[in-house]
Amino acid sequence: MGCEGCPLGGTPRVTPTLRPAEILAVGEAPGAEEVEKGVPFVGPAGRLLRAALEGMDVVYANTIQCRPPENRTPTKEEIKACAPAVQSYLDAVNPRITLAVGATALKALTGRAGILKNAGKLIVREDGRTVMPIIHPSWVLHGGDIRRFDDCIKSLRAWIHPRHGQIPDPHIRKATNRDHVQRRPLWGFDWETSALSRGKAASCPTPCPMAKQTWSCMGFRTRTRGSSCARTG
Numbered sequence: 001m002g003c004e005g006c007p008l009g010g011t012p013r014v015t016p017t018l019r020p021a022e023i024l025a026v027g028e029a030p031g032a033e034e035v036e037k038g039v040p041f042v043g044p045a046g047r048l049l050r051a052a053l054e055g056m057d058v059v060y061a062n063t064i065q066c067r068p069p070e071n072r073t074p075t076k077e078e079i080k081a082c083a084p085a086v087q088s089y090l091d092a093v094n095p096r097i098t099l100a101v102g103a104t105a106l107k108a109l110t111g112r113a114g115i116l117k118n119a120g121k122l123i124v125r126e127d128g129r130t131v132m133p134i135i136h137p138s139w140v141l142h143g144g145d146i147r148r149f150d151d152c153i154k155s156l157r158a159w160i161h162p163r164h165g166q167i168p169d170p171h172i173r174k175a176t177n178r179d180h181v182q183r184r185p186l187w188g189f190d191w192e193t194s195a196l197s198r199g200k201a202a203s204c205p206t207p208c209p210m211a212k213q214t215w216s217c218m219g220f221r222t223r224t225r226g227s228s229c230a231r232t233g
């Protein structure tokens with residue numbers, strides 16, 4: 001498996017329990033808790049990801065099997081040396097979708113950089129496998145915006161179970177303010193009210209980058225008072 005030339009040779013390995021599954025989540029490298037328990041994604045960040053993916057059919061793994069000293073980012077050589085192990089995970093799990101959890105996994109699985117830019121999008125590899133990069137939960141634990149992480153999980157759930165509501169297009173984003181709405185060519189909104197907040201608009205503009213017309217929101221009001229929206233282009 002290339003361990004002879006790997007600087008991490010001789011250190012304890014953390015290997016996943018392989019089985020066919022719908023999702024293969026590939027992280028960076030095992031941390032101290034993972035090494036202690038011999039299981040990937042069981043440290044604080046791993047628990048956050050497992051909670052977010054609860055109820056889904058997931059096998060958890062890492063880009064490299066051994067822990068780099070002081071939790072440093074794995075080197076190119078280490079990632080290359082462990083690539084056959086990652087390929088063996090893909091072959092054994094044969095997932096519908098592979099989650100590249102964080103920048104290192106994104107680079108290892110697709111050759112791409114830019115996790116924030118690619119998070120929640122679908123990437124099809126040359127071998128036909130579908131990869132979705134997601135924000136690493138450790139980024140959230142270090143103060144990153146949890147909404148970025150949540151958006152990735154929503155995109156994943158929408159892709160896996162499109163009938164459960166979300167539009168299965170990871171390019172569609174939730175707008176949070178008027179400027180955001182106006183930068184997009186078309187937005188849509190959900191105008192229903194819920195039993196828990198009756199009378200309040202549950203509107204949520206969803207800009208659609210594929211549309212040709214330009215619409216702009218003039219304001220949100222409650223259902224009983226109606227809406228005020230106008231096309232601007």
Ligand code: SF4
Pocket residue numbers: 001002003004006007008009010011013064065066078081082085
């Ligand atoms: S990281 Fe992978 S290639 Fe390197 S020693 Fe560990 S198992 Fe072997």
